[in-house]
Amino acid sequence: MPRVQEKAKILENHKEAEGIYRLVLYAPRIVPTARPGQFVMVRVASEGSDPLLARPFSFHRLHKEDGLFELLVRVVGRGTQLLSQSRPGSPLQVVGPLGRGFTLPTSAQETVFFVAGGIGIAPLQALLDHVLTTTHKDHPERVYLFYGVRTAGEFISLNSLKRTGIHLVLSTDDGSTGQSGTVVEAVQQSVKDLSSMPERLYACGSLPMQVSLARWVQGRNIFVEMSLESMMACGLGACLGCALPAVHADGPEVEHYLHVCQDGPVLDPRRIRWDKVQPLMVRPQTYVSL
Amino acid sequence: MGQSPTPHGSAPDLRVSLGPLQLANPVLTASGTFGYGLEFSDFVDLSRLGGIVVKGLSLKPRPGNPPPRLAETPCGLLNAIGLENVGVEKFIEDKLPLLRQRGALIIVNILGNTVEEYAELAALLSGVPGIAALEINISCPNVKKGGMVFGTDPHMAAQVVAAVRKRTHLPLITKLSPNVTSIADIARAVVDAGSDILSCINTVSAMAVDPFSRRPKLANILGGLSGPAIKPIALRCVYETVQAVSCPVIGIGGIQTALDALEFLLVGASAVQVGTANFVHPRASLDILDGIERFCRQQGLGAITDYIGTLDTSCRFPLADMSCDLSHPRPFP
Ligand SMILES: Cc1cc2nc3c(=O)[nH]c(=O)nc-3n(C[C@H](O)[C@H](O)[C@H](O)COP(=O)(O)OP(=O)(O)OC[C@H]3O[C@@H](n4cnc5c(N)ncnc54)[C@H](O)[C@@H]3O)c2cc1C
Ligand SMILES: Cc1cc2nc3c(=O)[nH]c(=O)nc-3n(C[C@H](O)[C@H](O)[C@H](O)COP(=O)(O)O)c2cc1C
Ligand code: FES
Numbered sequence: 001m002p003r004v005q006e007k008a009k010i011l012e013n014h015k016e017a018e019g020i021y022r023l024v025l026y027a028p029r030i031v032p033t034a035r036p037g038q039f040v041m042v043r044v045a046s047e048g049s050d051p052l053l054a055r056p057f058s059f060h061r062l063h064k065e066d067g068l069f070e071l072l073v074r075v076v077g078r079g080t081q082l083l084s085q086s087r088p089g090s091p092l093q094v095v096g097p098l099g100r101g102f103t104l105p106t107s108a109q110e111t112v113f114f115v116a117g118g119i120g121i122a123p124l125q126a127l128l129d130h131v132l133t134t135t136h137k138d139h140p141e142r143v144y145l146f147y148g149v150r151t152a153g154e155f156i157s158l159n160s161l162k163r164t165g166i167h168l169v170l171s172t173d174d175g176s177t178g179q180s181g182t183v184v185e186a187v188q189q190s191v192k193d194l195s196s197m198p199e200r201l202y203a204c205g206s207l208p209m210q211v212s213l214a215r216w217v218q219g220r221n222i223f224v225e226m227s228l229e230s231m232m233a234c235g236l237g238a239c240l241g242c243a244l245p246a247v248h249a250d251g252p253e254v255e256h257y258l259h260v261c262q263d264g265p266v267l268d269p270r271r272i273r274w275d276k277v278q279p280l281m282v283r284p285q286t287y288v289s290l
Numbered sequence: 291m292g293q294s295p296t297p298h299g300s301a302p303d304l305r306v307s308l309g310p311l312q313l314a315n316p317v318l319t320a321s322g323t324f325g326y327g328l329e330f331s332d333f334v335d336l337s338r339l340g341g342i343v344v345k346g347l348s349l350k351p352r353p354g355n356p357p358p359r360l361a362e363t364p365c366g367l368l369n370a371i372g373l374e375n376v377g378v379e380k381f382i383e384d385k386l387p388l389l390r391q392r393g394a395l396i397i398v399n400i401l402g403n404t405v406e407e408y409a410e411l412a413a414l415l416s417g418v419p420g421i422a423a424l425e426i427n428i429s430c431p432n433v434k435k436g437g438m439v440f441g442t443d444p445h446m447a448a449q450v451v452a453a454v455r456k457r458t459h460l461p462l463i464t465k466l467s468p469n470v471t472s473i474a475d476i477a478r479a480v481v482d483a484g485s486d487i488l489s490c491i492n493t494v495s496a497m498a499v500d501p502f503s504r505r506p507k508l509a510n511i512l513g514g515l516s517g518p519a520i521k522p523i524a525l526r527c528v529y530e531t532v533q534a535v536s537c538p539v540i541g542i543g544g545i546q547t548a549l550d551a552l553e554f555l556l557v558g559a560s561a562v563q564v565g566t567a568n569f570v571h572p573r574a575s576l577d578i579l580d581g582i583e584r585f586c587r588q589q590g591l592g593a594i595t596d597y598i599g600t601l602d603t604s605c606r607f608p609l610a611d612m613s614c615d616l617s618h619p620r621p622f623p
Contacts, residue, residue: 003332005572043570049365049518049546052570095572231360233367234569238325240345240374241360255353257374278358278509 003098003236004029007091011068013084018153020119021073021084022060028067030096034059036126037101037227037266041235042071043093044079044086054095055079056232058123058204058265072156074119098235099265102127102202102225105135110199112136114145115213117183117205121147121156123227123265124204132164140165144190144198148183148205152176184212197222203269207277214269226269230260237262245276302586303593304579306340306560308538309486310461311423313340313395313561316594317551317579320542320565321346321399321425321465322371323516324575326385327392333572337393338579340561344381344389346399346427349407349414351377361498361507366519367566368498370510373401378411382418390420397463399425405440405453413457424460426451426485429467429492441467441492444479455484463540466490466531468520473527474534481535489540489563491527494520517566518544525557532558532599546574548581555582558599 008027016022030040041054061070075084086092102123105112112131116124128145136143143164148171149155155177161168170178171186179186183205191197197220203213204227217224230242237259247270248256258264258271304315319327321343327336336342354374361368376385381398389396398421402408408426415421428441428450440446451464464485466473477488493514498507506512524543531539541554542563551562567574582594591597 005333049570051362052365052367052517052566053362054570093571231358233360233369233566234329234572236325236329236569236572238323238329239360239369239569240322240354240371241357241369243354243357243359243374245356257353257357276356278356 001033001097003096005093005095006030008094010086010088010090010092012088013086015084016072016156018151019075020154020156021075022156023071023073023083023086024068025071025092025094026066026068027094027096030094031062031064031067031069034062034064034069034097035101036062036104036130037123037225038097038099039123039235039265040069040071040094040096040098041232042083044082046090051079051082053233054093054235055083056098056229056235056261056265058227059097059126060122061129062126072119072122072125095235099261100263102227102266103223105131105200108135108137108139108142110135111142111196112144113187113198113201114143115183115187115201115203115205115209116145116147117203117209118149118154120204120206120209120227122204124202127202128161128166132166141167143167144169146171146183146186146190148172148178148181148186148209150174182209182212184209184216187213188216199223202226210269211274211277214272214274218270224268224270225266227265228260228267228269228272229265232261235261245273246271247273300592302583302591303595304583304586305593306595306598308461308540308560311463311487315340315579315582316555316559316561316598317575317582318343318397318540318561318563319568319575320563321427323565323568326376326381327389327394327396328385330568330572331392334576336389339394339575340579341395341397341422342389343397343399343425343563344385345375346373346401347375347378347381347411348373348401348403349378349411351375351380356509358507358509359513361513363496363498363515363519366496366515366517367569368496368508368513368515369493370508370513372510378414382415386418386420395422396420397423397425399427399465400454401427402450405446405450408450409453409457412454412460416458416460421460423463423487424454424458425463425465425489426454427465427492428480429465429469441465441476442470444475447476448479448483451480451483451485461486463487463489465492465542466527467492468523468527468543469495474530477531477534481537485537487538487540488531488535489542490531491520491524491543494523516544518546518550520544521550521553525553528554528559529557545578546570548578548585551578551582552585552597555594555598556601558601560598 355372521544
């Protein structure tokens with residue numbers, strides 16, 4: 001699939017929730033081949049060399065007929081801060097589509113769980129949109145979205161989802177809306193209540209969520225895919241910086257890494273050596289003023 | 291991209307001759323920043339570049355260092371990849387044939403844990419068609435054994451080069467480390483030992499820490515700094531190396547634009563390698579090449595060789611402003 005660099009035009013940028021911005025970009029060369037779960041590298045500095053590197057973001061929604069895609073950006077550092085302030089009308093250098101997307105469901109018979117922690121909703125929405133217009137068009141009741149955030153203000157707008165007829169299970173860490181506790185606890189509770197397992201589970205979220213979900217799916221016979229993160233410089237498979245410790249076929253003694261930009265970002269969490277993943281790997285704190 | 295008027299009609303001659311190595315133009319890509327070349331083929335016509343230097347190869351595949359392997363710093367990138375690579379065999383079988391098809395001039399960057407490993411790699415690669423030169427990496431700061439140890443001691447550096455020289459007739463480029471007291475001493479030693487060309491610099495040994503978690507940002511603790519932040523260091527290293535030896539020198543370090551590349555050529559580099567800029571802008575190398583060509587036209591230069599090494603150090607305070615409108619001074623508009 002061709003990857004292109006395109007000067008995308010920002011059509012909209014608005015605050016979507018606490019610390020989260022929604023950007024609509026016109027990128028007619030990138031959009032046609034883009035798939036849910038894939039990502040783009042976005043250069044946030046329009047000139048100069050600081051910040052130097054482009055930042056990776058998942059496709060949040062794809063509007064193929066209009067040549068548009070949406071990004072959902074959570075402000076965590078200088079790059080995302082700059083991006084959140086970018087103005088409609090201005091151009092943005094974008095490279096994509098990159099990486100492997102989600103494996104799409106094939107049958108409406110399958111019960112599908114979507115598990116989003118915080119900004120993890122970003123790539124899952126694109127997949128939900130796809131599933132609800134194709135395989136599960138007539139069976140939205142077989143689709144569950146578990147969506148957990150720290151506190152109520154961090155939820156993005158759910159109006160369009162509420163109308164689809166899927167099961168929506170909201171949770172907050174502080175109990176301000178929906179179930180109290182983590183989104184993984186909400187999933188475990190539902191499985192108990194339903195006394196059945198989903199056939200498929202797609203997830204994206206913070207490192208603690210990934211670790212706890214990875215532990216939960218271990219040894220269970222369900223199809224699981226998770227969109228994972230790692231620090232990236234190129235997004236193209238060239239720098240080899242985005243490595244994650246992974247299981248090797250020859251056993252745990254063999255040192256082995258997967259590269260999130262090429263082997264992923266969508267991966268079966270059972271392939272990752274979570275015991276070797278360091279907490280600093282995905283979120284250095286750089287945007288704090290004292 | 292609007293072409294500027296050509297004062298001298300015909301296209302400038304961008305060919306450069308680096309001793310035994312002839313290049314169609316002076317723009318190469320730096321090892322470890324362009325993968326095995328194929329990663330960039332959606333963006334760059336590889337045959338247009340002066341050449342590509344592939345990711346450093348060792349005899350056996352290497353898994354690399356544990357993550358985090360990257361950290362961004364002001365105008366720079368800190369990495370501790372740990373020379374992850376597929377190993378020489380897989381390179382020859384899987385990567386090289388595809389690269390050859392793309393018409394790229396291929397330079398292979400090699401690295402070993404011992405002098406003998408370097409020599410063995412050289413012998414193995416010499417028998418393979420389609421390789422234009424070897425670049426000996428004696429300057430990687432990110433591995434425990436070998437790597438920079440060879441590059442910081444003139445005697446050991448010379449030993450590596452001499453051992454490689456015995457096993458190959460390919461043009462030899464030795465890549466120097468900035469992490470030394472005297473780069474000139476190392477340069478002289480490796481040229482005496484048989485290196486045809488020098489390239490400088492590799493990354494600058496550096497560190498980044500997180501004040502909140504109180505941890506280093508790289509699992510390896512130390513890493514190699516690259517990108518615009520190191521350009522002044524790289525220029526100085528090229529300048530000192532050019533003064534010290536008479537063989538051709540390739541400039542590397544923080545080159546993002548055609549103007550950056552021209553600074554290295556001015557100081558005496560016969561060619562340049564573009565590194566971290568490839569990550570920021572996949573087409574950076576070609577934009578730099580186009581910019582150099584525009585520069586030559588605007589300046590009325592018939593050949594880029596007329597420009598190389600013409601730095602005038604006699605007058606420190608130029609009277610006239612000689613700035614030139616390159617219409618695309620930055621590759622990242
Ligand atoms: C495949 C993928 C998809 C992503 N999709 C989204 C998304 O849809 N929405 C969203 O808000 N965020 C997403 N992220 C995370 C986002 O890339 C980071 O939050 C962002 O890069 C932080 O940049 P910063 O300058 O604000 O932070 P800083 O901390 O200042 O960044 C410093 C450096 O660290 C890197 N970095 C920091 N955090 C991350 C991270 N989590 N992942 C990768 N690199 C990081 C940056 O690239 C930069 O080089 C995604 C990450 C990956 C790997
Ligand atoms: C991620 C990364 C990997 C690198 N790997 C190698 C390598 O395998 N061999 C080598 O000789 N240099 C390697 N280098 C060094 C570059 O080739 C180059 O010398 C350095 O980055 C400075 O140039 P720049 O500032 O243009 O990037 C690597 C650099 C980076 C950033
Ligand atoms: S980000 Fe460069 S290899 Fe994955």
